[in-house]
Amino acid sequence: xxxxxxxxxxxxxxxxxxxxxxxxxxxxxxxxxxxxxxxxxxxxxxxxxxxxxxxxxxxxxxxxxxxxxxxxxxxxxxxxxxxxxxxxxxxxxxxxxxxxxxxxxxxxxxxxxxxxxxxxxxxxxxxxxxxxxxxxxxxxxxxxxxxxxxxxxxxxxxxxxxxxxxxxxxxxxxxxxxxxxxxxxxxxxxxxxxxxxxxxxxxxxxxxxxxxxxxxxxxxxxxxxxxxxxxxxxxxxxxxxxxxxxxxxxxxxxxxxxxxxxxxxxxxxxxxxxxxxxxxxxxxxxxxxxxxxxxxxxxxxxxxxxxxxxxxxxxxxxxxxxxxxxxxxxxxxxxxxxxxxxxxxxxxxxxxxxxxxxxxxxxxxxxxxxxxxxxxxxxxxxxxxxxxxxxxxxxxxxxxxxxxxxxxxxxxxxxxxxxxxxxxxxxxxxxxxxxxxxxxxxxxxxxxxxxxxxxxxxxxxxxxxxxxxxxxxxxxxxxxxxxxxxxxxxxxx
Ligand code: GLU
Numbered sequence: 001x002x003x004x005x006x007x008x009x010x011x012x013x014x015x016x017x018x019x020x021x022x023x024x025x026x027x028x029x030x031x032x033x034x035x036x037x038x039x040x041x042x043x044x045x046x047x048x049x050x051x052x053x054x055x056x057x058x059x060x061x062x063x064x065x066x067x068x069x070x071x072x073x074x075x076x077x078x079x080x081x082x083x084x085x086x087x088x089x090x091x092x093x094x095x096x097x098x099x100x101x102x103x104x105x106x107x108x109x110x111x112x113x114x115x116x117x118x119x120x121x122x123x124x125x126x127x128x129x130x131x132x133x134x135x136x137x138x139x140x141x142x143x144x145x146x147x148x149x150x151x152x153x154x155x156x157x158x159x160x161x162x163x164x165x166x167x168x169x170x171x172x173x174x175x176x177x178x179x180x181x182x183x184x185x186x187x188x189x190x191x192x193x194x195x196x197x198x199x200x201x202x203x204x205x206x207x208x209x210x211x212x213x214x215x216x217x218x219x220x221x222x223x224x225x226x227x228x229x230x231x232x233x234x235x236x237x238x239x240x241x242x243x244x245x246x247x248x249x250x251x252x253x254x255x256x257x258x259x260x261x262x263x264x265x266x267x268x269x270x271x272x273x274x275x276x277x278x279x280x281x282x283x284x285x286x287x288x289x290x291x292x293x294x295x296x297x298x299x300x301x302x303x304x305x306x307x308x309x310x311x312x313x314x315x316x317x318x319x320x321x322x323x324x325x326x327x328x329x330x331x332x333x334x335x336x337x338x339x340x341x342x343x344x345x346x347x348x349x350x351x352x353x354x355x356x357x358x359x360x361x362x363x364x365x366x367x368x369x370x371x372x373x374x375x376x377x378x379x380x381x382x383x384x385x386x387x388x389x390x391x392x393x394x395x396x397x398x399x400x401x402x403x404x405x406x407x408x409x410x411x412x413x414x415x416x417x418x419x420x421x422x423x424x425x426x427x428x429x430x431x432x433x434x435x436x437x438x439x440x441x442x443x444x445x446x447x448x449x450x451x452x453x454x455x456x457x458x459x460x461x462x463x464x465x466x467x468x469x470x471x472x473x474x475x476x477x478x479x480x481x482x483x484x485x486x487x488x489x490x491x492x493x
Pocket of ligand 1 (some may be wrong): 008043202206219224
């Protein structure tokens with residue numbers, strides 16, 4: 001059987017949109033599910049949209065997300081390198097290849113030179129609009145002979161090359177998600193294939209490259225669906241076997257609009273900065289427009305590869321639901337390797353000035369316990385800053401009236417005294433002490449249950465709810481607990 005080959009072919013126009021990441025992911029999953037190859041090709045023939053550094057950013061986002069490709073464009077030692085037998089994989093380095101195929105189309109009469117000025121094209125479009133027609137090129141330059149056209153070129157006239165579509169012909173292709181699609185050439189424009197700057201348009205380059213690179217399946221966003229008949233026609237006139245098409249539903253927000261920068265985070269790097277795990281974001285994105293047969297929702301990359309198929313991709317737009325992302329990501333945080341999670345948490349804690357390098361060096365295990373203690377409540381790693389606040393601030397304020405009234409109970413001074421006494425007997429709080437202290441106080445004072453635990457928690461953290469008391473006592477340590485008790489005694493008892 002023919003080797004399955006898929007590609008992700010972004011234009012480096014800034015950052016990687018999460019919709020783009022999902023497209024890359026589905027390509028990757030299908031390729032890996034079929035033991036095929038996955039390729040990263042860079043489509044940079046629109047020079048007006050070029051953004052410095054965008055390529056590196058894009059490659060870094062894919063690397064972070066865990067989407068590995070076999071061929072294409074990589075960054076190694078801060079340098080852009082290309083690997084694979086079908087290179088170059090950057091379209092701006094393939095101009096002579098496109099030129100050759102454009103020439104072939106012209107020779108065979110499937111394309112023609114067009115000299116129409118922008119002003120003329122605008123005018124034609126305006127007139128068509130007024131008449132209620134779909135604006136498209138009116139075909140004026142179709143009638144020029146090749147000799148006439150070549151003479152104009154020799155005279156230095158600017159030109160583009162256009163596809164010469166046959167009149168009134170149905171172009172048919174199959175899409176794995178949408179089924180059979182037929183579009184009549186009357187509804188399609190004579191697409192520009194080669195621009196006046198000598199660069200091909202996307203439409204020309206994509207067909208030539210997908211063919212030469214042996215791409216078997218084209219998986220891309222549905223915004224490209226109207227372009228596909230032009231591509232299919234090009235495959236036909238070149239005499240090339242056309243690939244299988246899959247057009248993915250757009251990723252929408254809850255208002256069913258396209259996700260855009262104006263409405264919040266859309267760049268992969270935004271999610272990374274917020275402390276989403278690549279495993280969580282990938283897992284969630286896979287579910288935006290697809291679901292496995294068993295409807296399982298928490299999945300690793302391996303499981304996604306095993307379960308993925310296009311039959312279960314929906315035809316309608318996938319909704320990006322931040323709450324669901326948080327839920328999925330929270331699952332991954334809870335089962336994450338604690339050392340890795342600690343490494344991810346440290347920069348957030350540093351940025352909030354809760355710890356510094358020296359602290360990390362001296363008290364790494366303490367930080368690890370801290371992370372373990374609060375990880376249950378996190379939906380992304382950056383939230384740790386709010387959750388650990390209680391461990392860094394000895395000025396404990398009861399969070400509300402209820403918390404205050406818990407402290408104001410008659411038995412509380414007695415309880416806190418007992419706590420202080422137990423602390424005075426030891427050098428530092430260890431795990432054993434943290435585990436047994438409450439029992440000891442209960443024995444000594446007779447205070448138990450809610451009356452024992454609630455005031456202790458409020459005295460140590462100000463809050464009525466929170467992490468395990470044992471962890472709180474262990475993490476705070478002797479001096480902090482003494483300071484807190486003193487602070488509370490002076491102000492609230
Ligand atoms: N360069 C196109 C993009 O930016 C790729 C479309 C395709 O996959 O054919 O989305």
